[in-house]
Amino acid sequence: MFETTRRVNLVATHTQSTNAVPISRGSPQKHGREIQHPDRLPVRSITSVVIAGKPQRSRDGHHVRYNASVTLASPWTMLPSLPPYVLASDAAAIEQFNANASPTHRLHTELLPEPYFGSRDAPVVLLGLNPGFSDDDAETHLRPDFLAASRRNLVHAPGAYPFQYLDPRFESTPGGGWWRSKLRPVLDAGVDREVLAENLLCVEWFPYHSKTFRQLRTPLVSQQYGFTLVDEAVRRDALIIDMRSSALWSASVPALVSHRRRHALRNPRNVTVSRGNYPGDFAALVALLGTRRHRTA
Numbered sequence: 001m002f003e004t005t006r007r008v009n010l011v012a013t014h015t016q017s018t019n020a021v022p023i024s025r026g027s028p029q030k031h032g033r034e035i036q037h038p039d040r041l042p043v044r045s046i047t048s049v050v051i052a053g054k055p056q057r058s059r060d061g062h063h064v065r066y067n068a069s070v071t072l073a074s075p076w077t078m079l080p081s082l083p084p085y086v087l088a089s090d091a092a093a094i095e096q097f098n099a100n101a102s103p104t105h106r107l108h109t110e111l112l113p114e115p116y117f118g119s120r121d122a123p124v125v126l127l128g129l130n131p132g133f134s135d136d137d138a139e140t141h142l143r144p145d146f147l148a149a150s151r152r153n154l155v156h157a158p159g160a161y162p163f164q165y166l167d168p169r170f171e172s173t174p175g176g177g178w179w180r181s182k183l184r185p186v187l188d189a190g191v192d193r194e195v196l197a198e199n200l201l202c203v204e205w206f207p208y209h210s211k212t213f214r215q216l217r218t219p220l221v222s223q224q225y226g227f228t229l230v231d232e233a234v235r236r237d238a239l240i241i242d243m244r245s246s247a248l249w250s251a252s253v254p255a256l257v258s259h260r261r262r263h264a265l266r267n268p269r270n271v272t273v274s275r276g277n278y279p280g281d282f283a284a285l286v287a288l289l290g291t292r293r294h295r296t297a
Contacts, residue, residue, distance in 0.1 A: 075222050076115060076154040084109035086208075089221035094208065097216050105214040108133050111141045112150045115207035115226050118163040120156050122201035123288055125233045126273075129244040130206035130213045132178075137209065140173040163197040185274040191290040199289045201238075203229050205248050219252070227252050234259045239288065241278070243271040 075087055086094055086109050098106055114131040140146055149164045161167035165179040180187070186196060203226045206213065233240060234255040242249060242264035250257050263280045265271050275282040 074155065075225055076113070079113070079154065083111075085112050087220075087222050090208075093216060093218070093220055101214070104212045105210055108137070108209040111137055111209045112147065112154075113207040113222075114150070114204060114209070115154075115222065116201065116203045116229060117153045117165070118201035119198055120201060120229060120232075121236070122162075122199050122233075123238055123291075123293070124200055124285070125230065125238050125240045126200065126202040127230065127240065127242045127245070127249050128202055128204045129248075130204050131175075131209045133209045133211045134174045136174045140170075140175070145169060146173070160194060161197040163200045163202070166193050166197040166200075168193075182272050185272065186286060186289055189286045189290075191286060192292075195292050196289050198293065199291070201229070201233070205245055205252065223252070231255055237261060239263075239280075239285070241265065241273070242268075244268045 075089065079085055079087060094107055094109065098109075101107070111131075111133070141150075146169075149159070149161075149167065149170070152159055153162070153164055163179075164170060165173070165175045166183075167176075170176040171180060183196065187193060205223070205226070206215075207220075207222055207226065230240070230249070230253045234253070238261065240256065240259060240262045242262065245268075246264045256262055263278065265273070265277050266279060267277055270277070273285075278285060
C-alpha cells in the first residue's frame with residue numbers, strides 16, 4: 001500500500017474507540033475559530049504522527065491541536081469492488097448531495113472515481129477540477145481491461161502507460177479522445193506517447209464524475225490524499241500546470257502559492273497544452289515531457 005507524508009495542522013479528539021480516530025484540519029488562524037469535520041479516518045490511514053511542538057488544548061478541553069507530520073495511506077485501496085464506487089468516508093456526503101442535485105450536477109458513482117492518474121513522481125503535474133461525464137463513459141467503465149487499468153492506477157501500480165488515457169487500448173474512449181486533443185500539440189512536437197505517459201501526473205481537485213461540477217459544502221475526506229500528492233510534487237520541485245480552478249488549488253495546497261515552477265493555462269475553458277495556451281517555455285516543457293526516465297512507480 002502506497003503511503004505519503006504531508007505536514008498538516010490536526011485537531012485530534014480523544015476517543016476510546018480503537019477502530020477510528022476522528023480528526024479535522026484546523027482553519028486558518030485569521031478566522032479565529034476551529035472548523036470541526038465529523039468524518040473519521042481509519043487508523044490504518046494514519047500510520048505515523050510525529051509531534052512537532054507543544055500541544056494546545058482547546059477551550060472545551062476535548063481537542064488537542066498539533067503541528068504534525070502525518071503519513072497517509074491511499075484511501076483508494078479501500079474502494080468497493082462493485083458500484084456504487086464510493087469510499088465509506090465519502091458516502092454520507094455524496095448521498096446527501098445527490099439527493100438534491102440536478103442531473104447535470106449529479107455525481108456518477110456507477111463510474112470508478114478518477115482522483116489522479118499517472119506516475120506519482122512525474123516531473124510534470126496537471127491540476128484539474130473533476131472528471132467529467134458523458135453517456136459513453138458508462139460503457140467504457142464496464143470494460144474489464146479499463147477497470148483493471150483504473151484499479152492499478154489507484155494503487156500506484158507500475159505499468160507501461162501510467163497516464164492510462166494515453167494507452168492505445170483506450171484511445172477510442174471518451175477520456176482517451178479528450179486527453180489526446182488536449183495533449184495533441186505535445187505529441188505533434190515529437191514526444192513519444194509512452195514516454196509522455198510516464199512523465200505526466202494529473203490530480204483532480206474532486207475525485208468523482210459529474211457532467212458539470214458543483215462544489216459540496218465541505219471537502220471530502222478522500223480529497224486530502226490528492227492534496228498530499230500535489231504537496232509532494234511541490235517539495236520535489238515538479239513543474240505544475242493549473243488546467244482549471246487555480247483558486248481552489250491554492251486554498252487547498254498553500255505551498256502552491258509560492259511554488260516557482262507553477263503555471264496556469266491562459267484559457268481555462270480550453271485546456272489544451274499548447275504553445276499559445278501555456279505561459280511558460282513550451283519548448284522546455286516538450287523537452288521535459290519527452291525525456292525517458294527511470295520510473296519508481
